[in-house]
Amino acid sequence: MRPHKLPRTFYDRADVTAVARDLLGKVLATHFNGRITAGIITETEAYNGAGDRASHAHGGKVTPRNRIMYGPPGFAYIYLCYGIHHLFNVVTNKPGVAHAVLVRALHPVDGVELMRRRRNSRHLSTGGPGTLAQALGIRTSHNGCDLLGDLIWIEDRRIAVPDAAIVTGPRIGVDYAGDDALLPYRFHFDPRILP
Numbered sequence: 696m697r698p699h700k701l702p703r704t705f706y707d708r709a710d711v712t713a714v715a716r717d718l719l720g721k722v723l724a725t726h727f728n729g730r731i732t733a734g735i736i737t738e739t740e741a742y743n744g745a746g747d748r749a750s751h752a753h754g755g756k757v758t759p760r761n762r763i764m765y766g767p768p769g770f771a772y773i774y775l776c777y778g779i780h781h782l783f784n785v786v787t788n789k790p791g792v793a794h795a796v797l798v799r800a801l802h803p804v805d806g807v808e809l810m811r812r813r814r815n816s817r818h819l820s821t822g823g824p825g826t827l828a829q830a831l832g833i834r835t836s837h838n839g840c841d842l843l844g845d846l847i848w849i850e851d852r853r854i855a856v857p858d859a860a861i862v863t864g865p866r867i868g869v870d871y872a873g874d875d876a877l878l879p880y881r882f883h884f885d886p887r888i889l890p
Contacts, residue, residue: 698850706768706787711794714787715741716882720856721849725831732810734801738883740866744793749872752793763839764793771840780825781834799824802886860884
């Protein structure tokens with residue numbers, strides 16, 4: 696069965712926090728070397744472009760690293776954090792508006808054994824942005840990947856996440872952003888509520 700990939704219009708919205716919230720329950724999938732791995736997105740963080748001091752695009756800054764954020768919606772923005780972790784983000788809004796959503800955690804559903812091997816661990820942890828990228832095989836070489844393509848995509852499997860189950864709070868690790876660090880731009884839920 697072909698995956699029901701999210702359309703470009705899902706990402707092409709002005710409210711980055713709405714996209715971050717709506718990504719909960721969607722399935723992030725990769726297809727590398729003939730193997731598919733996937734997990735249900737359980738945690739996201741919104742980054743609100745030039746006016747957000749926690750964003751890589753704060754103040755309208757454009758660098759070789761963040762240039763993809765200014766492109767069209769529905770593309771992957773993947774960067775290296777601390778020289779170790781490959782972090783996967785989704786570009787949203789119109790070209791020229793550098794909004795993005797960081798996918799922070801997921802619940803593994805497909806290709807779990809391969810994900811475990813990639814993590815080199817009997818206990819599969821995908822509760823952080825670096826560990827989920829490693830489990831899915833996502834690297835900075837995939838930066839700029841079209842999420843409507845066949846390497847990395849996000850699909851809708853009709854998994855409903857009730858509003859009452861969603862916890863909203865400040866983002867993690869952005870204390871340098873002053874008051875913007877306190878904005879309720881992180882969304883998550885406990886995957887144990889899933890059927």
